[in-house]
Amino acid sequence: MSRRIVLAHGGGGRLTRELVRELFLPPLANPQLLELADAAVLPWPGGQLAFTTDAFVVDPPVFPGGDLGYLAVCGTVNDLAMVGARPLALSWALILEEGLEEELLATLVAGAQRACQESGVPIVAGDTKVVPRGKGDRCFVTTAGVGVVEGEELSDRRIRSGDAVLVSGPVGEHGATVLAARHGLAGDLRSDVAPLWPQVARLLASGVALRALHDPTRGGVATVCYEVAERTGLRVELWEEAIPVRPAVRAVMEVLGLDPLYVACEGRFLAFVAEEDAGRALAVLQALPGGSEAKRIGMVQERKEGQAPLVLRTTFGTLRPLDLLSGAELPRIC
Amino acid sequence: MKLVAKEELRGLVELSGVKREVSLMLLPEAEVGEYVLVHAGYAIARVDQEEAEETLRLLRDVLAAEEA
Amino acid sequence: MNTFQDPELVKGLARRIARQAEKLSRRVTFMEVCGTHTNAIAAAGLRRLLPPQVRLISGPGCPVCVTPVAYVDRAVALARQPGTILATFGDLLRVPASVSSLEQARAEGCRVQVVYSPHDAVELAAVHPEARVVFAGVGFETTVPTVAAALLEAEKRGLANFFVLSGHKVMPPALEALLADPTLALDGLILPGHVSVIIGARAYRPLLARHPIPAVISGFTPVDVLRTVAELVQQVVEGRAELVNLYGRVVREEGNVTAWSLVERVFVPTDARWRGLGDIPGSGLGLAPAFAARDAAQFPVTLPPPKEPPGCRCGDVLRGLIDPPDCPLFATACTPDTAVGACMVSAEGACAAWYRHERMAGVA
Numbered sequence: 001m002s003r004r005i006v007l008a009h010g011g012g013g014r015l016t017r018e019l020v021r022e023l024f025l026p027p028l029a030n031p032q033l034l035e036l037a038d039a040a041v042l043p044w045p046g047g048q049l050a051f052t053t054d055a056f057v058v059d060p061p062v063f064p065g066g067d068l069g070y071l072a073v074c075g076t077v078n079d080l081a082m083v084g085a086r087p088l089a090l091s092w093a094l095i096l097e098e099g100l101e102e103e104l105l106a107t108l109v110a111g112a113q114r115a116c117q118e119s120g121v122p123i124v125a126g127d128t129k130v131v132p133r134g135k136g137d138r139c140f141v142t143t144a145g146v147g148v149v150e151g152e153e154l155s156d157r158r159i160r161s162g163d164a165v166l167v168s169g170p171v172g173e174h175g176a177t178v179l180a181a182r183h184g185l186a187g188d189l190r191s192d193v194a195p196l197w198p199q200v201a202r203l204l205a206s207g208v209a210l211r212a213l214h215d216p217t218r219g220g221v222a223t224v225c226y227e228v229a230e231r232t233g234l235r236v237e238l239w240e241e242a243i244p245v246r247p248a249v250r251a252v253m254e255v256l257g258l259d260p261l262y263v264a265c266e267g268r269f270l271a272f273v274a275e276e277d278a279g280r281a282l283a284v285l286q287a288l289p290g291g292s293e294a295k296r297i298g299m300v301q302e303r304k305e306g307q308a309p310l311v312l313r314t315t316f317g318t319l320r321p322l323d324l325l326s327g328a329e330l331p332r333i334c
Numbered sequence: 335m336k337l338v339a340k341e342e343l344r345g346l347v348e349l350s351g352v353k354r355e356v357s358l359m360l361l362p363e364a365e366v367g368e369y370v371l372v373h374a375g376y377a378i379a380r381v382d383q384e385e386a387e388e389t390l391r392l393l394r395d396v397l398a399a400e401e402a
Numbered sequence: 403m404n405t406f407q408d409p410e411l412v413k414g415l416a417r418r419i420a421r422q423a424e425k426l427s428r429r430v431t432f433m434e435v436c437g438t439h440t441n442a443i444a445a446a447g448l449r450r451l452l453p454p455q456v457r458l459i460s461g462p463g464c465p466v467c468v469t470p471v472a473y474v475d476r477a478v479a480l481a482r483q484p485g486t487i488l489a490t491f492g493d494l495l496r497v498p499a500s501v502s503s504l505e506q507a508r509a510e511g512c513r514v515q516v517v518y519s520p521h522d523a524v525e526l527a528a529v530h531p532e533a534r535v536v537f538a539g540v541g542f543e544t545t546v547p548t549v550a551a552a553l554l555e556a557e558k559r560g561l562a563n564f565f566v567l568s569g570h571k572v573m574p575p576a577l578e579a580l581l582a583d584p585t586l587a588l589d590g591l592i593l594p595g596h597v598s599v600i601i602g603a604r605a606y607r608p609l610l611a612r613h614p615i616p617a618v619i620s621g622f623t624p625v626d627v628l629r630t631v632a633e634l635v636q637q638v639v640e641g642r643a644e645l646v647n648l649y650g651r652v653v654r655e656e657g658n659v660t661a662w663s664l665v666e667r668v669f670v671p672t673d674a675r676w677r678g679l680g681d682i683p684g685s686g687l688g689l690a691p692a693f694a695a696r697d698a699a700q701f702p703v704t705l706p707p708p709k710e711p712p713g714c715r716c717g718d719v720l721r722g723l724i725d726p727p728d729c730p731l732f733a734t735a736c737t738p739d740t741a742v743g744a745c746m747v748s749a750e751g752a753c754a755a756w757y758r759h760e761r762m763a764g765v766a
Contacts, residue, residue, distance in 0.1 A: 357548075359554075359664070361658070361661075371596070376519070376548045378544070378548075381652055382652070383651075385651045386651040389650070390411070393415075397414035401417070
């Protein structure tokens with residue numbers, strides 16, 4: 001019997017990874033793709049280009065703090081920012097379902113325009129298709145983005161044992177907001193969705209010894225750190241007490257039985273920095289707009305044979321291994 | 335979660351600013367202002383806040399005494 | 403701050419347990435029988451705060467895990483019937499049935515809807531009068547009253563298209579079976595906090611009178627669990643066997659009488675099969691004759707021959723005979739994404755909890 005795609009394949013956890021590694025990578029393999037970085041860095045006369053693509057299917061399409069259009073632009077800009085690239089331009093393609101209200105579409109376009117303005121990045125190309133009613137779900141957006149790596153390329157290859165892990169603000173807000181909206185939970189919730197360029201530009205300009213950046217989108221902080229640990233062969237230890245989570249987000253997580261460490265942010269980033277620069281890097285992050293709650297949340301260590309790639313030091317001082325998400329029902333967060 | 339509103343057998347509970355609707359069919363005597371335990375969309379018990387605080391207070395004292 | 407998570411209290415309790423455990427002449431084993439406890443203990447890493455003489459094991463506390471494969475087969479078969487919406491808690495979705503699963507059925511186009519409350523399933527019936535909404539009722543005494551309430555609501559609203567497929571079970575007969583099992587050497591029971599909210603401390607007295615053993619009704623926070631373990635160790639040291647309620651802030655002696663009266667209106671005791679424990683008389687709940695019209699078991703379906711996965715040792719895990727890593731399939735063929743057995747699929751399953759939080763903990 002033929003296997004089918006299930007919702008969990010889109011969850012950002014193990015099944016997503018397996019799909020990519022087993023179905024996509026082998027036939028499409030090339031050096032940049034195999035890096036599985038947020039954006040591909042390509043050699044280019046006079047420097048390096050960054051190139052990325054994304055798809056957005058968030059449900060509901062309008063949520064407190066943002067909308068599908070705003071999210072689509074921010075998400076793509078942010079992928080470029082994460083490899084240290086100055087975003088140059090985006091393209092987007094819309095797949096619209098027959099029957100979509102024009103007013104909703106106008107809202108999404110206005111959202112995209114707002115994100116373009118805030119990040120200073122234009123949408124320079126686009127395409128639109130319409131599918132019959134029932135064959136889509138209002139609007140799906142795919143994007144591509146190109147940028148220029150002007151300084152050093154940021155990459156996990158640069159991460160060393162002893163490096164500090166910093167987060168730019170409280171976690172889980174986007175996912176919590178979208179899930180709350182979907183489950184009819186009212187509350188003091190707002191998606192954190194925001195463009196991370198020009199914030200990253202300021203961080204790069206500060207001269208802090210930055211190794212790598214990652215935005216914890218689908219799968220959350222834990223998934224990003226697990227993947228970094230795996231790619232580098234090192235271990236990441238997170239400190240439970242240090243991780244900033246807003247009370248309303250915690251409450252939603254409790255009600256829905258979820259862990260904020262696995263829930264998407266769309267306007268935060270993790271910075272892996274040299275230990276000796278951790279204090280200065282934190283000061284730079286805290287000075288950024290909206291950055292007052294930036295915290296140091298962990299460290300990178302050597303990993304011995306058989307040790308878990310990612311561990312959490314609990315508030316009681318015990319170490320708890322954190323695994324990848326598996327088959328969790330968290331569809332259409334971004 | 336705190337019961338902040340009630341209309342017949344439906345209630346509104348709140349935790350850290352997050353509100354949700356629950357059924358009071360299993361706890362019709364719950365009063366606004368009380369804390370309740372919620373399961374699968376139904377309030378199933380009142381939480382005795384005083385007992386909770388007393389338990390913690392006693393525990394702290396006893397542990398301190400044991401280790402003195 | 404949520405003081406039932408206070409690290410100082412947690413560490414103080416851990417030290418108390420260590421002091422008490424020095425008086426133990428042998429290793430003791432305490433069993434919890436509640437999926438929420440399984441997770442709470444694993445997620446907080448509490449085992450690592452306990453001295454080596456104190457061992458915590460999981461019993462049949464995960465309702466999805468103890469549901470026999472034949473039930474899931476029937477749910478899948480119902481989901482496949484045109485015009486049916488199968489409403490279920492998320493947990494049941496990925497449990498492997500003999501041939502398929504509800505998740506696979508959904509991927510094939512069947513209408514399988516995950517709900518967070520049985521009330522949502524009633525709403526589905528209201529919104530889709532043309533469909534037959536079948537709610538897959540799996541769960542112990544915490545959940546059963548919510549299903550009873552939902553069914554009564556459907557009655558009141560005249561929603562004839564709402565049905566329940568009951569796989570519900572009750573704990574006391576299963577506890578008694580465990581205590582009567584000579585192959586299990588338990589020294590104490592951690593009793594389920596929220597089941598106890600409904601049935602009350604009094605529900606355990608008869609079976610504990612027949613099988614005296616230290617037993618503590620426990621909450622789920624780290625402070626609650628460690629208080630419970632401390633009490634159990636103390637009882638063993640002092641040679642006592644008493645029922646103690648350490649979750650008094652929500653558990654009363656008589657439980658939630660309103661809730662249980664609804665259960666007694668809607669359900670009747672039946673015999674039930676438990677994965678791992680076999681058939682236990684009076685341990686299940688079926689719809690009462692007055693509500694036979696709402697029993698989804700009435701619909702004829704073709705069922706595949708029930709097939710348990712070869713090599714799966716869920717049954718032994720559920721009985722507390724082995725820990726998850728002792729199953730040869732654990733973390734090799736059986737992982738949360740390639741789950742062979744229910745104990746790995748369910749968020750409340752011992753194998754899933756172990757895989758996520760305890761595996762590699764020794765070398766964490």
